[in-house]
Amino acid sequence: MITLTWEQALEIATGAVLAWLNFVVVDILMGLPEAPGVKGAEAIGRSVERRGGDIAGGYFMGNIVCSPDASAGTLLAAAGYWCLGGPQGGLLAALTVYVGNRLCADPGYAGTIGALAATALVTVYHRVLGFDPINFVAGMVLAITTIHGIDHPTASRIIGDIARRLGRGPRE
Amino acid sequence: MRLAELVMLAVLVWASLRLLAARDVYAQLIYLNVVGFALAGLIAATWRTDMGLLAALCAFIFSTLESNAMAYTIRRVEEIRREGGRGG
Numbered sequence: 001m002i003t004l005t006w007e008q009a010l011e012i013a014t015g016a017v018l019a020w021l022n023f024v025v026v027d028i029l030m031g032l033p034e035a036p037g038v039k040g041a042e043a044i045g046r047s048v049e050r051r052g053g054d055i056a057g058g059y060f061m062g063n064i065v066c067s068p069d070a071s072a073g074t075l076l077a078a079a080g081y082w083c084l085g086g087p088q089g090g091l092l093a094a095l096t097v098y099v100g101n102r103l104c105a106d107p108g109y110a111g112t113i114g115a116l117a118a119t120a121l122v123t124v125y126h127r128v129l130g131f132d133p134i135n136f137v138a139g140m141v142l143a144i145t146t147i148h149g150i151d152h153p154t155a156s157r158i159i160g161d162i163a164r165r166l167g168r169g170p171r172e
Numbered sequence: 173m174r175l176a177e178l179v180m181l182a183v184l185v186w187a188s189l190r191l192l193a194a195r196d197v198y199a200q201l202i203y204l205n206v207v208g209f210a211l212a213g214l215i216a217a218t219w220r221t222d223m224g225l226l227a228a229l230c231a232f233i234f235s236t237l238e239s240n241a242m243a244y245t246i247r248r249v250e251e252i253r254r255e256g257g258r259g260g
Contacts, residue, residue, distance in 0.1 A: 002173045002174075002175075002178060003173075003174065003175075004175050004178075005175070008174065008175040008176065009175060012175065012176060012179060038240055038244075039240070039243075039244040039247070040239065040240040040241070040242070040243025040244040040247070041240075041243070042247075043198060043243045043244070043246065043247035044198045044201060044202065044243055047196055047198035047199065048198075048202075051196065051199070061202060062243070064205065065201055065202055065204075065205045065236065065239050065240075065243070066236060066239055066240035066243055067236055067240060068232070068233055068236050071209075072232060072233070072236065075209055075212060075213060075232065076212070076228070076229055076232060079212065079213065079216035079217075079225060079228050079229075080216075080225055080229075082216060082217070082220065083216055083219075083220055083221065083222065083224055083225035083228075084222065084225060089225060092225070092229075093225075093229065096229045096233060097233070099233075100233035100236065100237070103233070103237055104236065104237055104240050132176075134174065134176045134177075134217050135175075135176050137176065137180075137213045137216060137217060138175075138176035138177075138179045138180055138213065138217075140209070140213070141179065141180050141183050141209050141210050141213045142179060142183065144205075144206060144209045145183050145186070145187070145206055145209075148187075148202050148203070148205055148206045149183065149186065149187050149190065149203065149206045152199060152202060
């Protein structure tokens, strides 16, 4: 039986906005649009550029696909909070993302920092706003869909624009 | 079933269909990443236990590891083909 309420929709929308801001800001400040962190990310970035996109946004998307970054950290920290019922789940997720980065030969710390920031966000989301943490997980899935699931060239241009405004354009 | 699970299921089906329809292999990898997000979220939502969390963590972390290996390999094959074509 499916139970649908407007409150759930509002909680998912709030979660999506918080998650989107968290991973986009952390990833851009950690320099994901500047250069490909791992080999596979460069190929994906070039492909997005070839299809009419922006290279900074392309590197950003390639880095997300090829190594656990702040978006992975946000999703897994929220899932950890939900499964273990407290911030300790988010900390476990941060540790796992750290190990995942090293396995991918990624020198960055965007994933670990993103997971810790998301743990703080989900704690506020649950304890202060009184929302269900699973709605934050669904919000994060919607947030990544806006970047990766609809139109790659347009999303890459938006990300590239934000990155240049924050002084994190491609290093070339 | 909660609305959250329904949303993740819808994203999973949507990204899978886009993946099948996409021509560019790198675009397919990006859609595959969305499938990974939705799948990890659904695993954690369905099994709210420590083992459910472990399954979600492993599913997602290793899916990015695989995507990295695939993107790198496809690129390497393209480079080797190009070099072979130039060298005769």
